[in-house]
Each structure stands twice: as structure tokens, then as C-alpha cells.
Amino acid sequence: MTPAMNNLVMPVGEEGKAKAxxxxxxxxxxxxxxxxxxxxxMTVPGIMTYLMARDPELIxxxxxPFAAVMPVNAGSPVARTVSKxxxxxxxxxxxxxxxxxxxxxVKLKQASPDNLLIIGIDCTGTVDRNEYKKxxxxxxxxxxxxxxxxxxxxxxxxxxxxxxxxxHIGLDDEDALLVSLxxxxxxxxxxxxxxxxxxxxxxxxxxxxSAIAALREERDCAHREFFLNSRAEQNGGGIExxxxxxxxxxxxxxxxxxxxxxxxxxxxxxxxxxxxxxxxLLRRADRKGGIKIPGDTLLYHLTRMNHMSLSCVACGMCQxxxxxxxxxxxxxxxxxxxxxxxxxxxxxxxxxxxxPFTTFREDELEPR
Amino acid sequence: xxxxxxxxPKIVAFLCNWCTYTGADLAGVSRxxxxxxxxxxxxxxxxxxxxxxxxxALLDGADGVLIGGCHGGDCHYVNGNYKARRRIAVLREVLDxxxxxxxxxxxxxxxxxxxxxxADTVKEMVDSLKSLGPNPTKAMWIT
Numbered sequence: 001m002t003p004a005m006n007n008l009v010m011p012v013g014e015e016g017k018a019k020a021x022x023x024x025x026x027x028x029x030x031x032x033x034x035x036x037x038x039x040x041x042m043t044v045p046g047i048m049t050y051l052m053a054r055d056p057e058l059i060x061x062x063x064x065p066f067a068a069v070m071p072v073n074a075g076s077p078v079a080r081t082v083s084k085x086x087x088x089x090x091x092x093x094x095x096x097x098x099x100x101x102x103x104x105x106v107k108l109k110q111a112s113p114d115n116l117l118i119i120g121i122d123c124t125g126t127v128d129r130n131e132y133k134k135x136x137x138x139x140x141x142x143x144x145x146x147x148x149x150x151x152x153x154x155x156x157x158x159x160x161x162x163x164x165x166x167x168h169i170g171l172d173d174e175d176a177l178l179v180s181l182x183x184x185x186x187x188x189x190x191x192x193x194x195x196x197x198x199x200x201x202x203x204x205x206x207x208x209x210s211a212i213a214a215l216r217e218e219r220d221c222a223h224r225e226f227f228l229n230s231r232a233e234q235n236g237g238g239i240e241x242x243x244x245x246x247x248x249x250x251x252x253x254x255x256x257x258x259x260x261x262x263x264x265x266x267x268x269x270x271x272x273x274x275x276x277x278x279x280x281l282l283r284r285a286d287r288k289g290g291i292k293i294p295g296d297t298l299l300y301h302l303t304r305m306n307h308m309s310l311s312c313v314a315c316g317m318c319q320x321x322x323x324x325x326x327x328x329x330x331x332x333x334x335x336x337x338x339x340x341x342x343x344x345x346x347x348x349x350x351x352x353x354x355x356p357f358t359t360f361r362e363d364e365l366e367p368r
Numbered sequence: 369x370x371x372x373x374x375x376x377p378k379i380v381a382f383l384c385n386w387c388t389y390t391g392a393d394l395a396g397v398s399r400x401x402x403x404x405x406x407x408x409x410x411x412x413x414x415x416x417x418x419x420x421x422x423x424x425a426l427l428d429g430a431d432g433v434l435i436g437g438c439h440g441g442d443c444h445y446v447n448g449n450y451k452a453r454r455r456i457a458v459l460r461e462v463l464d465x466x467x468x469x470x471x472x473x474x475x476x477x478x479x480x481x482x483x484x485x486x487a488d489t490v491k492e493m494v495d496s497l498k499s500l501g502p503n504p505t506k507a508m509w510i511t
Contacts, residue, residue, distance in 0.1 A: 203370075237467025243510050268420060287429060288509045298511045299420070299427050303463045306419035306455070331466070338461040343454065360439055360450035365457045368475040 005158060005165070006190070007205040008198035012175045021166060021177060022063035023138050024196070025093060025119070026056035031192050034091030034117050038078055039063050040071075041262035046136030048129070050074050052081065052090070052323055066094055066325040067169075068139070070126040073260035073315045075101030078281055079111035089115050093166075095123040096156040097315040099349020101260035103160045104311040107355050108263045117189060118163035120156025122208075124215070125149065147316025147329050150223040155212050158182060159350040164193070170211020171204060178204050197350065227337070230330035247290065251294035255304075258321035261311040261347070262304060269300055301328075305335045311347045312336035375499035377431035377488070379406045382417045386444040387470035387479045388436025394483030403494045406434065413437070414475075415448025419459040422473060429506035432472045432497045434489070439477040450476065471500060 012020040022039075029037045041051040041062040048071045053059050076097040081090050094102065099120045106113045124150030132139050143149075155345055156165050162184030179198060181190050234241045252271070256262045268274070274296060285291045312332055319329040340347065343356040383389035389410045395402060410416055414437030433457060437449035437467045453475065460470035474493055478486050505511060 009468055234467060239468045239504055241510070242466045242468060243508060247510060268418075284428065285509075288507065290509045292510045295425075296511070299423055302423050302427075302466075303418075303420040303461060306423070309462065310458065335462050336463050338465045341459045342457060342461050357451065357454060360447060360454055362450065365453050368453060368456065368476075 003288075004109050005182055005205070006194075007200065008179040008181065008193070009196050009201045009204055011175040012056065017168065017177055018064065018066050021065045021121075022060055023093070024179070025063060025065070026059040028091060028117075028192070028195065029059065030056045031243060033089075033192050035088040036081075036090050038074065038081065038090060038092035039065060040067055040074075040093070042067065045069075045345075046133040047054070047131075050077065065121065065166075066107060068124075068126045068142075068144075069129050069132045070095065070145075070315075070317070071129055071254065072258065073101050073313075073317045074098045075105060075261040075313075078102055078116070079105040080362075082112045082115040083110055085112045086115055089117050090117060091117040093121055094156070095121060095126075096153045097151070097313045097348075098260070099124075099156045099160050100153065100313040101311075101315065103157075103348040103351055104261045104313070104355075105263065106351055108311075110263060113351065116161065116163075117186075118158070118161040119166060120163065121166040122202050122212075123185045124154055124169060125147075125151065131262040142264050145316055146226075146319065149356050150219060150226045151314065152216055152219055154215055155208075155217075157349050160348060160353075161351075162186065164189075167205070167208045169215065170208045174203055174204065176204060178208055178221045180205070201237060226330065227334055230327070230334055233327075233330075246301055246326060247325055249301070250290055250324060251300065252299050252323060253300075254321040254323065255318035258305075258317040259308060260315065260317065261313065262308050263311070264307075269296070269303070301331075303334065305339075309336040309339045310343065310345055312340075375502055376436065377405050377494055377502070378429075379432045379434055379493060379497070380425040380430045381408045381434040381436060382411050382421065383408050383434075383436040384438060384444075384449070385410055385412050386412045387438035387442065388414075388486065390474070390480035391404060391436070391478045391482045391486040393472045395481065396462045396483075398483050400487040402490045405407055405494050405497075409475050413443065413445050413448035414452035415443070415445065415450075415455075417452060417455075419455055419462075419467060422456075422459060426503065427505050427511040429503055429510075430472075431500075432474065432493055434493060435473075435487075436478050436486070437475070439479055442479065472497065472503065481492045490491045 023036050035053050038052045042064050044051050048069050078092045105111045125144035127142040131142050162182050165180040314333050316329040345356045379397045425433050458477045463470040476489050
């Protein structure tokens with residue numbers, strides 16, 4: 001059930017939507033709603049990062065809330081800003097897949113939701129960060145990332161956090177942005193926002209909703225086709241085919257670092273289990289004639305799929321991080337789609353849905 | 369694929385201390401004959417078997433992996449077997465989606481008093497693995 005949202009309209013002046021939204025975020029910081037605001041900024045031309053701002057002027061000057069590029073999935077660094085139950089509140093402007101990753105991290109007890117004010121923002125897709133850097137400032141012709149082309153969640157989930165959502169899908173020709181306050185929002189925060197004098201309006205919200213539905217429908221076809229192609233690409237199936245697809249893996253673990261929901265503080269692959277004695281390696285090599293080193297790369301990817309696919313938000317950062325350009329997104333997205341539908345789990349939807357591995361039903365999954 | 373004639377599958381079995389391992393022990397003390405293809409590893413609970421260990425066995429050339437836990441409601445740790453069931457179901461989805469196939473992974477609830485069931489399960493699994501043939505990972509070194 002979608003909770004009723006209080007929909008407000010933020011007027012946009014001549015300076016444009018980015019400045020209007022930056023001004024709104026700076027205002028929230030100025031009025032003490034948050035102690036700091038995390039948001040995307042450009043460090044040097046063409047390179048984006050996230051800034052944890054304390055100075056509202058820095059936000060007004062530097063914020064790039066609509067830049068179609070994603071340096072990291074900020075769900076995980078934002079979680080880390082509040083992992084130690086701080087006092088005070090951190091605000092963060094996050095894309096839908098970042099919000100969803102953060103929900104998973106909250107459920108994994110790696111972020112304290114009480115110390116967050118999440119401002120979700122619609123996202124119609126991002127482009128490859130390296131292409132963006134090369135093409136900057138003329139970036140409008142760039143193709144969306146593979147993950148974004150098939151993304152079915154262009155809007156942040158309403159049920160994820162008692163926060164604020166910024167809507168702009170379907171409102172391109174309006175001089176306005178939609179500001180939706182969720183019902184559970186801290187009344188103190190809501191009061192401050194309401195005092196900014198935005199008018200209440202349902203018609204923009206309706207237009208946005210139907211534009212999102214249309215976009216999802218379009219993407220749904222692309223999504224299905226993408227999965228079919230990826231399966232076909234695997235060409236014959238069998239363990240050999242998957243080993244072939246992952247053959248270039250050097251074991252750098254960049255995909256794990258980039259993954260916002262690969263949640264272990266210390267990965268088993270960095271531990272003693274994989275710190276083999278020479279004799280163990282020799283014994284294995286003896287059995288197979290030889291072993292690849294660095295080894296266990298196939299085991300690593302398959303294990304990661306088992307550990308994190310239920311929480312996979314399909315952001316595709318694993319693929320962006322791969323120095324060998326392995327098509328990780330399609331493999332992980334396909335697997336995640338299967339495991340999530342098996343246990344009827346939608347990652348990032350709500351903090352109320354229990355993580356599937358922490359719970360069970362007595363009458364399920366039979367025969368084993 | 370290698371012919372299954374003369375092929376003796378190797379099964380790595382993760383058996384729960386409280387039920388299936390004791391069941392296997394009962395099969396032994398009852399002198400029930402069953403194939404010697406199984407290499408048991410005693411674990412405290414089927415819920416403690418991370419899919420990583422199952423995958424490791426499969427990628428290192430084990431022909432099958434058997435996980436044995438207590439029957440529903442009997443888990444010594446209240447619900448580890450139910451959690452194992454979820455984990456293994458997810459493992460199956462991963463293996464099936466990637467075309468690796470999950471038929472080499474067996475998860476069975478076998479209690480401490482079911483020595484005969486343990487022996488029958490091993491027999492059944494050996495037959496099934498013989499018809500599947502050797503695990504192709506035996507000869508693969510790029511795992």
C-alpha cells in the first residue's frame with residue numbers, strides 16, 4: 001500500500017531546476033533540519049563525486065542534482081556516515097537505486113535510519129562515467145548505461161524512508177518540481193518544509209505517475225529482451241559457458257567494493273579460508289593437471305551471487321568497476337531476478353520486509 | 369561425456385551433528401550396506417553450511433554434494449534447517465539460471481533414528497550421479 005503523500009510544488013525560476021533544487025537543499029541545511037547534506041557535486045569538469053556539505057553556500061555553488069552520472073552507488077557511503085549511531089541527522093539526495101541499497105543496509109544493521117533524512121530523486125538513467133568525463137560538457141548524446149536502460153525503478157520507493165521525494169519525470173516542460181513528503185516524516189521536518197511556502201497540488205503528481213508508468217512499460221520490454229539476449233549469449237549453457245564468460249576475471253574484487261549491498265565487513269575471500277598452504281594448492285593442481293592463479297575466481301562470483309543477489313538493486317556498479325569489462329550486470333541481474341522472485345522479495349522497497357535469509361516459513365520450498 | 373561404466377561418483381556430504389550424522393552412524397552400527405562414495409563432513413547444523421562450501425566442492429570436482437539436516441521442527445538450534453532450506457533453494461536458482469544445473473546438490477532431512485533412510489539416500493544419489501556422469505569441473509582448471 002502506498003501511503004498518502006503530501007505533494008507540494010517547488011517553483012523553478014529562470015536559473016533552472018538544478019539551482020532551485022540546490023537552493024532547497026541548502027535551505028534545509030540552513031534551517032537546521034539536517035546537520036549536513038550529502039549530494040552529488042562536480043569536483044573537476046566532468047568528474048562527479050558526493051559532497052557531505054556543512055556550508056549551505058557550497059551546496060548552492062557546487063550541487064549537480066540532475067547530472068546523469070553515478071560515480072558510486074551512494075547508498076553505501078551514506079550508510080557509513082551513520083553506521084555508529086550518531087547524534088544529529090544527515091540528509092542525503094539519492095537516486096532510486098541508491099535509496100534501495102540504503103534500505104538493504106539499514107536492514108543489515110549497517111546504518112541507523114533515525115539519523116537520516118533521505119531525499120529521493122527521480123532518475124531516468126545515467127551514462128558511463130568515463131564516457132561522461134571524455135565528452136564533458138557535451139554529454140547529451142551519450143547512451144545510458146546498460147543497467148539504466150532496463151531499470152524498472154526510475155522513481156524512489158515511497159515506502160522506503162519517512163523522507164522527501166523529488167519528482168521530475170513527466171514534468172520536463174513545467175517550471176516546477178514535485179516535492180512529496182511521506183506521511184511518516186518527522187513533523188518538525190514537515191513543518192519546516194511546509195513553511196517554505198510551496199503550494200499543494202495533486203495534478204502534477206498524477207502527471208508524473210502516468211509518465212513513470214509509461215516509462216516502466218517501455219523499459220519492461222527492454223528488460224525482458226535483455227535477459228533473453230544475455231541467456232542466448234551464454235551459448236549452450238553448462239559450467240563451461242559461465243567459466244568462459246568470467247574467464248578474464250583477475251580477482252581484483254573491484255565489483256565487490258563497488259557493490260552497495262555486498263555487506264560483509266570482512267569478506268570470506270580475504271580471510272584464512274583462502275590463504276592456502278602450498279601443499280593444498282599442489283594437491284588441487286595435481287587433481288586437475290593445474291590450477292589458475294589467482295584462483296577461485298569462478299567460485300568468488302558464484303558465492304557473491306549467493307550472498308547478495310537477494311538484495312541486488314540492479315544498479316550495475318559491478319560492471320562499471322570491472323577493469324576487464326566483464327558483462328557482470330547481465331549475469332547478476334538475471335540471477336537476482338530469479339532468487340528474488342523465488343522468495344518474493346523486493347529489495348529496497350520497505351524496511352518492514354524481512355531479509356529473506358533471516359526468516360522462513362515452515363511450509364515452503366518443498367521438495368527440497 | 370565420459371561413459372558412466374566404472375565411474376564411481378564422489379559425494380561430499382555436510383551432515384548435521386544432531387540428526388543426519390548420527391543417522392549415518394546408526395546406518396553403520398546397524399551394519400546396513402551402502403555405497404562408499406560418500407565423504408561425510410560433520411557440521412553442527414545444516415544452517416551453518418555456507419553455499420560457498422557447496423560451490424567449492426562442486427568446482428573442485430565433487431560429483432555431488434549432500435546436505436543433511438534435521439526434520440522440520442526438530443532442529444537443535446530451533447530453525448537452522450529451515451534457513452538452510454532457503455539458502456540451498458537460492459543456490460539452486462543461481463546454478464540453474466547460469467546453466468550449471470542444480471541436480472548435483474541434494475538436501476535431505478534425515479533424523480538420528482533413520483539410518484536406513486540415510487543408506488537409501490546415498491544409494492539413490494549414487495545411482496542418479498552415475499546416470500549424470502562425472503562432474504565436468506574435474507577436468508576444468510579455470511575455476
